[in-house]
Amino acid sequence: MTEPVSPTTGWGVLHLFCKARPGVDAEAVRSAVKAGSDGDHQVVSFAVLGHKADLGFLAVGPDLWRLRTLQTGLQAAGLDVVASYVSLTEVSEYAKGMPEERLQARLYPQLPPEGKPAVCFYPMSKRRDVGQNWFTEPYQERERLMFEHGASGRKFAGRVLQLVTGSTGLDDYEWGVTLFGVTPDDLKECVYTMRFDQASAVYAEFGPFYTGMVADLDDLLTHLR
Ligand code: 76R
Numbered sequence: 001m002t003e004p005v006s007p008t009t010g011w012g013v014l015h016l017f018c019k020a021r022p023g024v025d026a027e028a029v030r031s032a033v034k035a036g037s038d039g040d041h042q043v044v045s046f047a048v049l050g051h052k053a054d055l056g057f058l059a060v061g062p063d064l065w066r067l068r069t070l071q072t073g074l075q076a077a078g079l080d081v082v083a084s085y086v087s088l089t090e091v092s093e094y095a096k097g098m099p100e101e102r103l104q105a106r107l108y109p110q111l112p113p114e115g116k117p118a119v120c121f122y123p124m125s126k127r128r129d130v131g132q133n134w135f136t137e138p139y140q141e142r143e144r145l146m147f148e149h150g151a152s153g154r155k156f157a158g159r160v161l162q163l164v165t166g167s168t169g170l171d172d173y174e175w176g177v178t179l180f181g182v183t184p185d186d187l188k189e190c191v192y193t194m195r196f197d198q199a200s201a202v203y204a205e206f207g208p209f210y211t212g213m214v215a216d217l218d219d220l221l222t223h224l225r
Contacts, residue, residue, distance in 0.1 A: 032073025
């Protein structure tokens with residue numbers, strides 16, 4: 001057995017976007033997801049719209065080896081991983097003063113949130129251009145902008161849940177943004193609203209977007225046929 005590799009606080013997060021090869025073994029996909037879902041490990045499955053992928057999996061949990069085992073199992077079952085993202089749950093440095101319960105929910109999320117089947121994922125970074133560099137701004141200014149961001153976000157309380165996971169040094173962007181919404185237009189309106197916040201309007205750079213519907217794995221596998 002491989003020794004677990006775990007963050008000191010929080011969990012590992014792996015987004016896998018897959019396409020089904022002909023003859024994909026639905027039973028083997030089920031087994032892979034089941035094996036990746038015990039204890040604190042959770043796997044959220046979703047259908048992906050468009051050409052980028054057919055299926056998405058969001059796996060969270062303490063042991064990075066367990067995340068890797070999920071990936072191996074899905075590949076062996078006949079799914080090609082066509083895109084992925086690696087990150088860790090975190091409490092933003094601007095949110096450390098939140099009540100303990102909310103801090104725990106950031107580090108150890110229970111997924112998927114109920115009643116929010118619309119999902120999107122995209123990676124993002126904060127800009128580092130000359131004269132427009134987030135990381136050379138003083139802390140107080142960054143905090144002010146993140147408070148503005150948080151205030152915009154709270155307008156979507158109950159309709160959009162953000163899961164922002166940190167990936168600096170781990171993947172191509174600095175964060176993975178996973179949004180769960182009651183309806184797809186909740187996601188669109190939330191992201192559009194934030195485009196006007198300085199933290200996004202001036203400093204944000206985005207990677208590719210993936211959109212879909214959270215669903216029971218059995219339903220997803222039926223839709224693949
Ligand atoms: O965690 C908290 O709820 C505290 C306030 C808050 C922080 C610190 C917050 C609230 N966010 C925080 C941090 Mn967010 N968020 C994004 C995006 O598309 C875009 O323009 C940006 C992508 C969305 C849509 C979104 C939504 N947020 C962050 C960070 C980390 C920055 C750092 O640490 O430097 C990023 C990258 C980021 C990006 N944010 C909220 C939301 C929503 C809906 C909320 C309200 C959450 C709630 O009330 O629970």
